[in-house]
Amino acid sequence: MKIALVQVASPDSETREDRIQRVEAILRGINGAELIVLPELWSAGYFHFDEYEALAETLTGPTVTMCSRVAKDLGVYLHLGSIIEAGDDGRLSNTSILLGPDGNVVHTYRKIHVFGYQSKEASLLTAGSSLPVVRLPFGAVAGITCYDLRFPGLWMELSGRGAGIVIVPAAWPAARREHWRLLTTARALEHQIFVIACNAAGTQEGVELGGHSRVVDPAGNVLAEADDAESVLLVDIDPLQVQAVRSEFPVIGDRLAAYDTLTV
Numbered sequence: 001m002k003i004a005l006v007q008v009a010s011p012d013s014e015t016r017e018d019r020i021q022r023v024e025a026i027l028r029g030i031n032g033a034e035l036i037v038l039p040e041l042w043s044a045g046y047f048h049f050d051e052y053e054a055l056a057e058t059l060t061g062p063t064v065t066m067c068s069r070v071a072k073d074l075g076v077y078l079h080l081g082s083i084i085e086a087g088d089d090g091r092l093s094n095t096s097i098l099l100g101p102d103g104n105v106v107h108t109y110r111k112i113h114v115f116g117y118q119s120k121e122a123s124l125l126t127a128g129s130s131l132p133v134v135r136l137p138f139g140a141v142a143g144i145t146c147y148d149l150r151f152p153g154l155w156m157e158l159s160g161r162g163a164g165i166v167i168v169p170a171a172w173p174a175a176r177r178e179h180w181r182l183l184t185t186a187r188a189l190e191h192q193i194f195v196i197a198c199n200a201a202g203t204q205e206g207v208e209l210g211g212h213s214r215v216v217d218p219a220g221n222v223l224a225e226a227d228d229a230e231s232v233l234l235v236d237i238d239p240l241q242v243q244a245v246r247s248e249f250p251v252i253g254d255r256l257a258a259y260d261t262l263t264v
């Protein structure tokens with residue numbers, strides 16, 4: 001199964017509308033992928049905190065509308081990264097969305113660990129409280145977002161719920177690039193899971209984004225890694241590898257069995 005990670009830059013000088021148009025052209029130029037993934041808040045720009053309120057949108061807003069049209073036209077699964085979602089109650093969430101080949105939403109996830117270190121996200125956005133895993137023809141898929149990479153308990157839940165492929169849109173700064181590489185590899189290896197991690201590129205509000213989008217297989221092998229420029233990373237994965245790795249070396253099974261029998 002061919003997948004494409006589109007490592008978008010969101011420069012301060014570009015409007016959201018221009019960026020949506022530009023990214024649409026990039027998406028339409030991708031051939032043969034069955035799944036395409038975009039970064040966290042690429043259309044608004046993660047570090048454009050002063051614009052969060054103005055750029056908040058619903059699931060029928062400009063980012064989802066464009067991506068839905070492209071998913072349908074190309075007949076692909078498209079994880080659109082995330083949007084600042086304006087909820088009915090006036091609260092804002094960092095909502096990641098996976099669209100199916102018919103353009104309809106098949107999975108949404110509202111970021112649970114909103115980020116407060118050198119970031120206004122935690123004060124502007126409301127944390128999510130649900131962790132869905134969706135069964136698709138190519139496997140059990142979950143989407144989580146960026147900072148969530150740091151929380152092992154969340155990953156225990158994901159693998160416990162049967163996820164075999166975890167999509168991680170991100171806006172992870174270059175300053176902590178080695179954490180990004182270490183955590184994406186560690187999560188794949190310890191949970192015997194595909195980690196498809198699509199980061200942002202470029203600079204926003206003086207913050208350099210880390211790029212280095214990467215795909216790590218359930219045995220912890222890095223199948224592909226981008227550099228730090230805006231680019232499209234293409235890679236083939238075999239979703240059946242999840243079961244093969246877990247059967248050959250049953251770390252997940254051993255872990256669940258061990259916790260069931262612990263005493264104080």
Ligand SMILES: NC(=O)CCC(=O)C(=O)O
Nearest residue numbers: 115146147171172173176
């Ligand atoms: N967008 C984010 O959640 C950034 C997370 C990050 O920079 C870190 O965990 O380090």
